Structure formats: structure tokens, C-alpha cells
Amino acid sequence: MAKSAKSTISGFIEFLPEQQLVLQEFICRIREAYELHGFSPIETPAVERVDVLTSKGGESAEREIYAISRLLGQQDGADVTDANLALHFDLTVPLARYVASYASQLSFPFRRYQIQKVWRGERAQAGRFREFYQCDIDIIGREQLSLLADAEMPAVIYDVFRSLTIGDFIIRISNRKILRGLLRHYGVDGDTSAASVRVIDKLDRHQQSDWKDVLIAQTTLSPEVVEHLTEFFFSADCSTAETLQWLSAHEAKADGDFALGVEELGAVVKAVGELGVPETHFTIDLRLARGLDYYTGTVFETLLIGYESIGSICSGGRYDDLASFFIDEKLPGVGISIGLTRLMAQLLDKNIVKPRASTPAKVLVTSLDKKHLPEYLNIAKVLRSANISTEVFTEKARLGKQLKYAVRKGIPLVIIAGDQELSEGKVQLKYLTEDFAQKDIEEIPLQEIASRVTEKLRELSLSWNAW
Amino acid sequence: MAKSAKSTISGFIEFLPEQQLVLQEFICRIREAYELHGFSPIETPAVERVDVLTSKGGESAEREIYAISRLLGQQDGADVTDANLALHFDLTVPLARYVASYASQLSFPFRRYQIQKVWRGERAQAGRFREFYQCDIDIIGREQLSLLADAEMPAVIYDVFRSLTIGDFIIRISNRKILRGLLRHYGVDGDTSAASVRVIDKLDRHQQSDWKDVLIAQTTLSPEVVEHLTEFFFSADCSTAETLQWLSAHEAKADGDFALGVEELGAVVKAVGELGVPETHFTIDLRLARGLDYYTGTVFETLLIGYESIGSICSGGRYDDLASFFIDEKLPGVGISIGLTRLMAQLLDKNIVKPRASTPAKVLVTSLDKKHLPEYLNIAKVLRSANISTEVFTEKARLGKQLKYAVRKGIPLVIIAGDQELSEGKVQLKYLTEDFAQKDIEEIPLQEIASRVTEKLRELSLSWNAW
Numbered sequence: 003m004a005k006s007a008k009s010t011i012s013g014f015i016e017f018l019p020e021q022q023l024v025l026q027e028f029i030c031r032i033r034e035a036y037e038l039h040g041f042s043p044i045e046t047p048a049v050e051r052v053d054v055l056t057s058k059g060g061e062s063a064e065r066e067i068y069a070i071s072r073l074l075g076q077q078d079g080a081d082v083t084d085a086n087l088a089l090h091f092d093l094t095v096p097l098a099r100y101v102a103s104y105a106s107q108l109s110f111p112f113r114r115y116q117i118q119k120v121w122r123g124e125r126a127q128a129g130r131f132r133e134f135y136q137c138d139i140d141i142i143g144r145e146q147l148s149l150l151a152d153a154e155m156p157a158v159i160y161d162v163f164r165s166l167t168i169g170d171f172i173i174r175i176s177n178r179k180i181l182r183g184l185l186r187h188y189g190v191d192g193d194t195s196a197a198s199v200r201v202i203d204k205l206d207r208h209q210q211s212d213w214k215d216v217l218i219a220q221t222t223l224s225p226e227v228v229e230h231l232t233e234f235f236f237s238a239d240c241s242t243a244e245t246l247q248w249l250s251a252h253e254a255k256a257d258g259d260f261a262l263g264v265e266e267l268g269a270v271v272k273a274v275g276e277l278g279v280p281e282t283h284f285t286i287d288l289r290l291a292r293g294l295d296y297y298t299g300t301v302f303e304t305l306l307i308g309y310e311s312i313g314s315i316c317s318g319g320r321y322d323d324l325a326s327f328f329i330d331e332k333l334p335g336v337g338i339s340i341g342l343t344r345l346m347a348q349l350l351d352k353n354i355v356k357p358r359a360s361t362p363a364k365v366l367v368t369s370l371d372k373k374h375l376p377e378y379l380n381i382a383k384v385l386r387s388a389n390i391s392t393e394v395f396t397e398k399a400r401l402g403k404q405l406k407y408a409v410r411k412g413i414p415l416v417i418i419a420g421d422q423e424l425s426e427g428k429v430q431l432k433y434l435t436e437d438f439a440q441k442d443i444e445e446i447p448l449q450e451i452a453s454r455v456t457e458k459l460r461e462l463s464l465s466w467n468a469w
Numbered sequence: 470m471a472k473s474a475k476s477t478i479s480g481f482i483e484f485l486p487e488q489q490l491v492l493q494e495f496i497c498r499i500r501e502a503y504e505l506h507g508f509s510p511i512e513t514p515a516v517e518r519v520d521v522l523t524s525k526g527g528e529s530a531e532r533e534i535y536a537i538s539r540l541l542g543q544q545d546g547a548d549v550t551d552a553n554l555a556l557h558f559d560l561t562v563p564l565a566r567y568v569a570s571y572a573s574q575l576s577f578p579f580r581r582y583q584i585q586k587v588w589r590g591e592r593a594q595a596g597r598f599r600e601f602y603q604c605d606i607d608i609i610g611r612e613q614l615s616l617l618a619d620a621e622m623p624a625v626i627y628d629v630f631r632s633l634t635i636g637d638f639i640i641r642i643s644n645r646k647i648l649r650g651l652l653r654h655y656g657v658d659g660d661t662s663a664a665s666v667r668v669i670d671k672l673d674r675h676q677q678s679d680w681k682d683v684l685i686a687q688t689t690l691s692p693e694v695v696e697h698l699t700e701f702f703f704s705a706d707c708s709t710a711e712t713l714q715w716l717s718a719h720e721a722k723a724d725g726d727f728a729l730g731v732e733e734l735g736a737v738v739k740a741v742g743e744l745g746v747p748e749t750h751f752t753i754d755l756r757l758a759r760g761l762d763y764y765t766g767t768v769f770e771t772l773l774i775g776y777e778s779i780g781s782i783c784s785g786g787r788y789d790d791l792a793s794f795f796i797d798e799k800l801p802g803v804g805i806s807i808g809l810t811r812l813m814a815q816l817l818d819k820n821i822v823k824p825r826a827s828t829p830a831k832v833l834v835t836s837l838d839k840k841h842l843p844e845y846l847n848i849a850k851v852l853r854s855a856n857i858s859t860e861v862f863t864e865k866a867r868l869g870k871q872l873k874y875a876v877r878k879g880i881p882l883v884i885i886a887g888d889q890e891l892s893e894g895k896v897q898l899k900y901l902t903e904d905f906a907q908k909d910i911e912e913i914p915l916q917e918i919a920s921r922v923t924e925k926l927r928e929l930s931l932s933w934n935a936w
Contacts, residue, residue, distance in 0.1 A: 010570060011554065014516055018574060019509035019581065026500075026510045033493075038853050040830035040860030042486035043493045047600050048515070048586065049481055052540065065541045072590045073519065073534040073555055087478065088540055103477060107485060109827065109878050111864060114486065119515065123539045133514050143864070150842070150863040161853070276843045278850035360576065363507035375617070376743045383745035386505050386628070393507030396617040397578060397610070411576050 013124070013132035015343060020357035020412070025346050028166060029117060032137050032340065035161040036115040039154060041139050044114045046096035048121075052086045054099050057327040066091055066122040089121040093138045093339075094324075101142055102328030110144040111151060117342075131343050140337030142324055147334045149266055152300040152320050153273030155338050159304055159316050160279045162340070168354055170307040171315070173279070174287040177267040178297050178319070180249070181288070183260025184234060187253070188227045196295060198223055202231075203293035210236050235289045242271050245286045263299070270300050298322045302338060312348050316340045359412025363393040364459055366408040368401060370420040377424055381417060381451060388452035390459070409434055414462055415455060424448075433458065480591070480599030482810060487824035487879070492813050495633060496584060499604050499807065502628040503582040506621060508606050511581045513563035515588075519553045521566050524794040533558055533589040556588040560605045560806070561791075568609055569795030577611040578618060584809075598810050607804030609791055614801045616733055619767040619787055620740030622805050626771055626783050627746045629807070635821055637774040638782070640746070641754040644734040645764050645786070647716070648755070650727025651701060654720070655694045663762060665690055669698075670760035677703050702756045709738050712753045730766070737767050765789045769805060779815050783807045826879025830860040831926055833875040835868060837887045844891055848884060848918060855919035857926070876901055881929055882922060891915075900925065 010016065017025060033043075049070060056064050068089040090096050093116045101112060117137045124130050139158060141151040156173045163171045181202070185195045198221045205216055210232065217228045237248070246268050254260045267286065274284055292301040299320035306315055318338030325333050349355040365385055367378050378394055385392040393413065395404045401418065408416050419429040423445070431454065433442040446454045477483065484492060500510075516537060523531050535556040557563050560583045568579060584604045591597050606625060608618040623640045630638045648669070652662045665688045672683055677699065684695045704715070713735050721727045734753065741751055759768040766787035773782055785805030792800050816822040832852055834845050845861055852859040860880065862871045868885065875883050886896040890912070898921065900909040913921045 010566070011514065011516065011518065014514035016513055016567070017511070018571060019511055022510045022512055025512075037829035038856065038858050040828055040858055042828045043489045044484070044486055045489055045492075046483055047478065047481035048588070049478065049600060051478065065539070067540040068537040069540045070535040070537050070556065070588075072532070073536045074532045089537065099477070100483070104485060109874055113828070113860070121515070121537075133516060146864065148863040148865075150846075150861065153846075154863075157850075273842070273846060276846035276850070278847075278854070361507055361509045361580070362504040375740070379617075379620075379740060379743040380745075383624075383743070387745070389505065391505050391507055393580065394617065394621075396615040396621075397613065398615075407576055 013130065015131055015133070015347060017346075018357075018360065020360040021346075021350060023359065023362065024355055024357050025342070028342065028346065029135075029137070031165040032162055032342070033115070033117060035158060035165055036137075036139055038161060039113075039139075039158050041113045041115040041158075044097075044100060044116055045118060046090070046093070046100055046116070048089055048119070049087050050090050050096060050099065052088050054328075055088055055090060055095055057098075058095060066124055068121050068123050091122045092120055093118060093136050094140075094337075097138075097140060097142075098325035098333075099328055101333060102325045105144075105329060105331070110142065111147060112142040113139070114142075115139045119343075129344065129347070131347075134341060134343035137340040137342050138337060140324075140335050142333050142335040145332050145334075147336065149269045149300075150273050152266075152270045152336045153277060155300075155302055155318060155336060156274045156279050156284050157277040159302070159338060160283055162316070163304065168306065168349060169309070171283065172305050172307060173284040173316075174290045174303045174305065175267070175271060175274070175284060176286065176288055176290040176301050177263040177270075177299055178292070178301055179259045179263030179299060180267065181263075181291060183257035183263055184231070184254045185227075187257045187260060188230055190223060190227060194222055197221060199291050200293045202289070203291035206289055206291065242281070242284075242286050245288075246271065266299055292317065292319055296321050300336065306354075309348075309352060309354065312345075312352075315345050361393065361411045361413060362391045363411070363413050364390055365392045365415045365417060365455060366404070366411075366413045367392060367394045367417045368404045368419075369395050370401060370418065374419065374421075374424060377419065381419070381429065381448075384452055385455060388456060390452065390455055405432075405434070415458060417451070431455065431458070433462075480597065482598055482600070482814060484813075485824075485827065487827040488813075488817060490826065490829065491822055491824050492809070495809065495813065496602075496604070498632040499629055499809070500582070500584060502625060502632055503604075503606055505628060506580075506606075506625050508580045508582040508625075511564075511567060511583055512585060513557070513560070513567055513583070515556055515586070516554050517557050517563060517566065519555050521795075522555055522557060522562055524565075525562060533591055535588050535590050558589045559587055560585060560603050561607075561804075564605075564607060564609075565792035565800075566795055568800060569792045572611075572796060572798070577609065578614060579609040580606070581609075582606045586810075596811065596814070598814075601808060601810035604807040604809050605804060607791075607802050609800050609802040612799050612801075614803065616736045616767075617740050619733075619737045619803045620744060622767075622769055622785060622803060623741045623746050623751050624744035626769070626805060627750055629783070630771065635773065635816060636776070638750065639772050639774060640751040640783075641757045641770045641772065642734070642738060642741070642751060643753060643755055643757040643768050644730040644737075644766055645759070645768055646726045646730030646766060647734065648730075648758060650724035650730055651698070651721045652694075654724045654727060655697055657690060657694060661689055664688060666758050667760045669756070670758035673756055673758065709748070709751075709753050712755075713738065733766055759784065759786055763788050767803065773821075776815075776819060776821065779812075779819075782812050828860065828878045828880060829858045830878070830880050831857055832859045832882045832884060832922060833871070833878075833880045834859060834861045834884045835871045835886075836862050836865075837868060837885065841886065841888075841891060844886065848886070848896065848915075851919055852922060855923060857919065857922055872899075872901070882925060884918070898922065898925070900929075 055067055070087050119133055120136050121133050124132060159173050201220045205213055213232045214228055217223055249264045290301055290303055297319035301319035302317055303314035304316040306312055316338055320336040322334050323332055324335045367381050369378055382392045382394045414434055416432040417429050423429050427448050428445050431444050431446050522534055537554050586600055587603050588600050591599060626640050668687045672680055680699045681695055684690055716731045757768055757770055764786035768786035769784055770781035771783040773779055783805055787803040789801050790799050791802045834848050836845055849859045849861045881901055883899040884896050890896050894915050895912050898911050898913050
């Protein structure tokens with residue numbers, strides 16, 4: 003649990019307004035980046051039929067599902083299907099159901115984003131939430147989907163995290179076919195291969211020295227194969243061009259999957275660069291495995307430089323078939339997901355994000371004298387018409403208390419107007435600096451309020467927009 | 470159920486992307502208007518403890534609550550309180566719990582907005598949803614709260630619905646104390662008074678001729694009182710100033726509640742005007758009762774002119790005490806709520822809102838030749854850098870099919886570039902008109918793409934932003 007966040011029920015996080023403002027701004031910027039790349043919003047009900055949710059199988063998912071039922075039992079005339087409803091635990095199963103339901107009304111490739119909460123009845127533990135936001139995009143093809151769709155993912159990731167300004171990041175790219183082909187080349191296939199991939203996925207960011215020991219301890223791979231693998235994973239730590247060249251010359255290229263994986267990876271990486279992601283922000287990393295069996299080709303992860311221990315802040319990959327349970331048509335796709343609630347809790351906890359204000363208001367109009375209320379309300383009206391978020395202090399209180407209120411909420415500008423100012427057609431504009439120690443007063447004519455405040459806010463924007 | 474909306478489970482609505490884009494834009498504009506007035510966002514978990522949800526009492530609420538439980542029963546080490554959790558059915562009870570929990574960390578008056586889904590296990594019927602968005606604002610005072618807070622509500626409503634551009638609207642304002650005082654003046658008090666208010670609330674927008682009959686049939690009021698009431702409700706149909714004057718001279722002013730209600734109403738209406746709401750957009754309407762016992766003073770409703778049958782599109786009022794169940798302190802408040810899901814379904818159903826596009830993309834970059842992919846991707850990169858939502862057509866298809874794809878999704882601009890154009894450093898910019906019949910081709914130099922597209926979109930903005 004983030005130290006600055008609250009929760010009344012274990013696993014359900016709740017933010018104070020100053021934190022929620024940042025979360026809200028994050029959601030807006032993520033949405034903007036998704037829309038910039040032509041993804042359309044959809045939203046599915048929080049509630050799905052249980053048979054829909056369990057369609058992909060997997061006992062662990064089933065154990066985490068929250069079923070819903072009427073607190074006081076069935077009402078007269080109530081829908082009997084209510085008994086088989088539950089909260090969605092991800093946005094992928096609902097997407098599959100949605101695409102299958104409306105296939106004839108959608109245009110393919112179908113590019114959708116979906117930012118919603120999901121619920122999982124997980125065991126309560128630090129950093130795990132039972133309710134959390136997922137911010138997903140996917141591109142779904144009908145029967146086929148170009149590798150360019152894969153290349154769009156890092157381009158979107160790049161725009162999202164540049165916009166969030168939470169620090170440097172790197173997008174790691176690999177292709178599952180390479181690892182599968184490599185293992186088969188060394189005689190490892192089937193269940194042993196899948197199990198090894200899961201171990202490699204967990205090893206991922208460990209030191210090279212750990213790899214051999216863990217692989218020998220936790221898999222049934224022979225020491226010889228383990229030797230080949232660790233050599234493979236740790237010799238390719240260079241530029242994407244060099245890595246691709248090295249892969250093309252690798253002895254495992256005799257394996258069809260390996261060769262196809264290298265070809266796909268090359269095409270994706272080339273297009274990622276052409277879409278504008280600089281070489282500094284993405285890399286081929288063959289250690290990246292992504293444990294989910296779901297992925298069949300390109301896979302992605304994103305690390306925040308200096309905070310790699312947080313784990314991936316945005317992951318995803320290519321899959322062969324989205325909705326085979328719901329529709330008799332092959333729907334290949336590629337997607338990524340940001341686990342926003344967990345990310346936000348981590349950013350707050352590590353002080354990477356420091357909320358500055360508990361209100362969107364940029365101006366507080368103080369009340370000195372009840373008889374001037376019409377003027378105060380009019381000032382608020384004028385500022386709001388100029389699109390400046392404004393609050394009027396409406397309660398009875400001395401000016402000192404009103405200023406403290408502004409300071410506490412992080413409102414940078416305060417307007418003060420008593421008999422004298424108003425009789426001269428003026429107001430005082432007080433600027434409460436970031437540390438609230440200094441205060442800066444200037445008198446401005448009433449008719450210039452909107453323009454002067456806009457100007458002042460523009461001056462301040464750097465320090466006040468930063469978090 | 471709106472004809473243009475879909476649902477897989479009775480009572481759970483789901484929109485197609487073109488509808489969701491409008492819903493999303495509505496949420497953004499509502500949020501902007503709320504923030505313009507200095508309201509801070511909060512979000513509470515969808516899940517609350519059952520005893521919290523039922524704290525305000527009311528059996529009907531309890532019958533509608535959806536409890537949650539693990540599909541496969543309790544896990545080892547699971548939190549036992551899970552057994553007593555349920556989905557919130559409104560945002561007011563969670564607000565009360567939130568304010569009580571964090572009272573020491575919040576600044577009062579506490580101005581919060583909250584835009585979230587709520588769930589009600591209602592009997593399925595037309596226009597009723599079991600999952601729907603509520604968009605609430607409230608101002609909560611500590612021990613006291615100025616009437617100016619009440620006056621802020623119509624100012625926010627005015628900004629919200631002007632921004633949504635769904636047509637003319639009128640905000641109706643009254644004060645519950647007036648009706649209570651009036652009834653007591655005529656000797657009606659206690660349960661009879663409360664029951665009568667509920668009948669009056671339902672009569673509200675009926676013809677004058679209905680009132681007497683219904684009041685006599687459905688209440689225990691004497692014919693004489695019914696006569697007085699209908700005269701009262703239907704003689705005051707004039708300007709706010711005239712209505713206030715007429716009320717101040719009314720015989721019921723001997724009643725303390727009546728007199729106080731008239732005084733409060735006068736103060737609120739005056740401030741509403743000063744906050745910039747024009748007389749054309751609000752009115753005193755004494756027929757407005759608001760059935761909820763919860764409200765104790767000012768009450769609001771908003772009607773869409775020409776579509777009054779939809780009912781109120783934004784309602785609320787003043788209450789004495791938000792959170793007496795959770796905190797030993799009096800927290801008076803005032804708030805309003807927009808039932809967004811129902812509103813959107815009605816707007817779509819009545820064609821007041823006509824979605825135009827199923828994607829935010831404004832430009833489709835077509836693919837004529839695989840060898841030019843780097844150029845196509847680069848064009849997309851340039852357009853996106855200029856903040857223009859862009860999609861690249863990534864699949865193999867003839868140009869005709871690509872244009873049809875753009876038309877179907879409502880993408881207004883298409884870029885076409887083959888060997889010849891690119892060798893001359895140019896592209897074709899095709900404009901697909903609203904009815905998609907006409908097409909307008911111009912050639913533009915590659916380096917002017919972003920500026921020319923921006924210009925073209927500005928020209929088009931009126932027709933394309935309209936819904």
C-alpha cells in the first residue's frame with residue numbers, strides 16, 4: 003500500500019483529492035496518446051456472465067473472480083440470469099466477447115482502447131490491489147494482421163510516457179518465436195519448453211550469475227542447454243542492428259520458428275524507428291519472455307530507468323487468436339496494458355510524483371465584506387468565462403483564515419477586494435509562492451482581471467504543472 | 470433500451486465505438502465544467518462494506534444492492550470481511566463515508582466531484598439500467614454552509630449543458646421549506662405532509678387540470694387544502710422577481726418555515742444571477758418538490774426544452790447532514806447529480822445526438838506500395854507530432870477498399886502517395902465530405918503536410934465536431 007494512499011477495505015485503494023488530481027491527469031494524458039494513434043474508446047459493463055469470464059480457462063483466474071448477487075435475494079420478476087454474473091477481472095475477455103458480438107458493425111483492423119477498473123479477489127498483499135485501473139489498447143485483425151500493428155505499440159508507449167513526464171524509460175522488445183525456436187534447436191519442446199519460458203520470464207532482470215543456477219535448479223534442462231541459453235541471453239547486449247545481425251547468423255536459425263521470429267523482430271524494430279521512437283528509448287532484449295502462454299510473437303515491456311524494481315510499467319504482445327470461444331473466425335491481435343493503479347501507488351510511494359494541490363482551482367476570490375458579494379461573484383464569473391478555474395470563499399472568516407485555506411489547498415492566486423479597492427475599480431492579486439513563505443501583491447484594474455490572471459498563470463505554469 | 474445501444478445482459482448497456490466517443494466527450498466536458506468551478510475529483514472503490522451502504526436505511530435501497538463474493542469461495546488467508554462487501558448503488562453514501570474518514574485531511578467547505586458507475590439490482594424495465602454513470606458534485610460544510618454554495622449549483626449546471634450543446638434547457642429552483650410551511654399553514658404536518666410532498670413530486674409536470682383530481686385521490690388532504698395548494702402552485706408562473714414578491718406577500722408567511730424558505734430562495738436566486746446564469750435559463754417553480762426526504766432547503770431540476778418527457782437531466786438540493794452515521798459532527802451540504810447513462814441513451818434514442826465517426830482519427834494514411842512504408846510511417850509520425858490523430862492503413866488492400874474503410878469509420882481526410890507523388894516530394898490529400906459523395910483532391914508538398922492538414926481540419930471543424 004502506498005504510504006500516502008488510503009484504504010478502508012484491504013486491497014481497495016482510495017486517494018486523497020491531491021492524489022486523485024494526478025491520477026485524473028494521468029488518465030487524460032494516456033487517453034490523448036491512445037486517441038492520437040487512432041484508437042477508439044469502448045467500455046464494457048463491469049459485469050459479465052460467469053461462463054464468458056471463465057471461457058479462457060485457468061483455475062487461478064476463476065479463483066479470483068468476484069461473483070455478484072442480490073443482497074436480499076431474488077426480487078419478483080427478477081432476471082434469473084443474475085445468479086450467473088460476476089465482475090470482470092481483466093479487459094481482454096470482455097474485448098473478445100465485444101468483438102465477437104459486434105463483428106459485423108466494427109471496422110477491421112479494429113483499434114480500441116479501454117480504460118476501466120477490474121476486480122480480482124487476490125490474496126491481500128503489499129502492492130496488490132483487488133480493484134485497479136487497466137489502460138489497454140489492442141489492434142484486432144480479421145484472419146490476418148500486419149506486423150506494423152505490433153510496431154505501433156512502442157510508438158504509443160513512447161508517446162504515453164513522454165507525456166506523463168515521470169522520468170526516462172526504455173521499451174524492451176523481443177519475439178516469443180525466437181526463444182521457442184532456440185529451445186527446440188537444443189532439443190527442448192512441449193511442456194518442458196513452456197515451463198522453461200516461465201522460469202526465464204521470472205529470472206528476466208536478475209544478474210547473469212544467477213541465471214545458470216536458477217535454470218539448473220528450477221527446470222529440467224540439461225547443463226549443456228543451460229550453458230547455451232545463458233550464452234545466448236547475455237552475448238546480445240548491443241544495438242538493435244548488431245543484435246539482429248548476430249541473430250541472423252546464429253546456429254539456431256535452422257529452426258523455422260527461430261528464423262521467423264528473427265524476421266518478425268527485424269521488421270517490427272525497423273517500423274518502430276520509422277514511427278519516430280528514438281533508438282535511446284527501445285531495445286531488443288532476448289531475455290524478455292513474458293510468462294503468459296497467450297503471446298505467440300512480438301512481446302513488449304517498459305522499464306522506468308532508475309526504478310527497474312517497480313517491474314514493467316507497460317507490457318503486452320502479439321497473440322494468434324482473440325476470441326475463438328465466441329466466434330468461428332480467427333482474430334489475431336496485438337495489445338499492451340498499463341496497470342495504472344499499481345503504477346500510481348508506486349510513483350507516490352517513491353516520491354516520483356509529488357502532488358501539489360488538492361483542487362483544480364487556480365484562483366480564490368476572498369470575501370472581505372458581505373455587502374460586496376455581488377462583486378465577488380461577478381469576479382468569479384469573469385474568471386470562469388476566461389476558462390480559469392476559480393473558487394469563491396463563501397463562508398464567514400477572517401482574511402487570514404481564507405489565505406490559509408488557499409495555501410492548504412495549493413491555490414496559487416488570491417484576489418482580495420475591500421471598500422477601498424472596489425471604490426477605485428481595482429482588486430489586489432496576491433501570489434502565494436510554492437513554499438508559501440513569500441507573498442507578492444499587486445493591484446490590478448477590475449476590467450483587466452482575466453487577462454492579468456491568465457498572464458500570471460502562464461508565468462507560473464512551469465512550477466505549478468510539475469509534479 | 471436505446472435503439473442504437475446494445476446490451477448482452479438485461480439492464481447493462483454497452484455502446485458501439487461511435488457512441489462511446491460521444492459519451493467520452495460528454496464526460497470530459499462535464500469534468501471541465503466541474504473543475505472550472507473549483508471542484509476536486511475523488512473516486513471511491515466500487516465496493517463498500519454492506520453496513521456502510523445500508524447506513525442510511527431504506528429497504529428499497531437494500532433490495533437493490535449487489536453483494537459480491539468469491540466465485541470459488543474463500544481462499545486460504547483471504548480477508549474474512551469479503552463476505553460483507555457489496556457494490557455501491559449511489560455516490561452519496563460513499564461520499565459520506567469518505568468525508569468522515571478523511572475529515573482531518575480535507576479542507577472545508579469540501580468541494581468534490583465524482584464521476585463513476587453505480588450498480589442497482591433493479592427490476593429490468595425500459596430506460597432503467599442496472600449499471601450507470603453518475604456525475605455528482607457536492608459542497609460539504611463543517612457545522613455550517615453558506616447559501617452561496619446552493620447558488621453555485623445552477624451556475625455549474627448552466628456551464629455543463631451549454632458545453633454539451635444538446636439544446637435549450639431551463640433550471641427549475643425551489644425550496645422545500647416553502648412547501649412544508651405552506652402545508653403546515655393549512656394544518657397539514659408530519660406523515661401526511663411527507664406523503665403529500667411525494668404525490669406532488671410525481672404530479673410535477675402534469676397539466677393543472679390533473680392536479681386537483683390526483684391530490685384528492687392520492688392524498689388525505691381536504692378539498693379545501695387541495696384548492697389552496699393548486700391555486701398556490703399555478704398562480705406564481707411569472708418572473709423570479711414577481712414570484713418572490715408574490716411569495717413575500719402570501720398569507721402563509723406567518724409560518725416560520727415558509728418565511729425562511731422564501732428568504733433562502735430569494736438569496737439563492739439573486740446569487741445565481743450574479744454568478745452569470747441568464748434569466749432565460751433558470752426559473753422559480755414552486756411545483757418542484759423532489760420526493761427525497763433527504764432534501765431540506767433549496768432543490769433543483771433541469772429540463773431539456775422540447776424534451777421535457779425525458780424528465781430532469783440534472784437534479785439535486787440542499788441537505789442538513791451528510792454523514793451523521795459516520796461522524797459526530799454536523800456536515801450540511803448541497804449537491805447535484807447527472808444520470809449520464811440514462812441521459813445518453815435518451816439522447817441517442819431521440820436522435821438529439823447523432824454520432825458521426827467511430828474513431829478519433831482525423832487522417833488515414835493509405836498504403837499503395839509496400840516499398841513506401843517508411844514514408845507512410847513517417848507521414849503518420851509527422852502528423853501525430855502536430856497533435857493530429859492519425860491512422861496508417863496497415864493491411865494489404867486496394868485503394869478503393871482503404872477509402873471505404875475511411876468512409877465507414879468517419880475519417881475525414883485521407884493521404885494517398887504513390888511512386889509519382891513521392892518522387893516529386895508530394896502527397897495527395899483527399900477530403901471525404903460528410904455525405905461521402907464528393908471528393909476533393911489536392912496535392913501538397915510533403916514538408917507542408919502538418920500545416921495543411923491542421924488548416925483543413927480547422928475549416929471542417931464546425932461540421933465534424935457537431936453531433
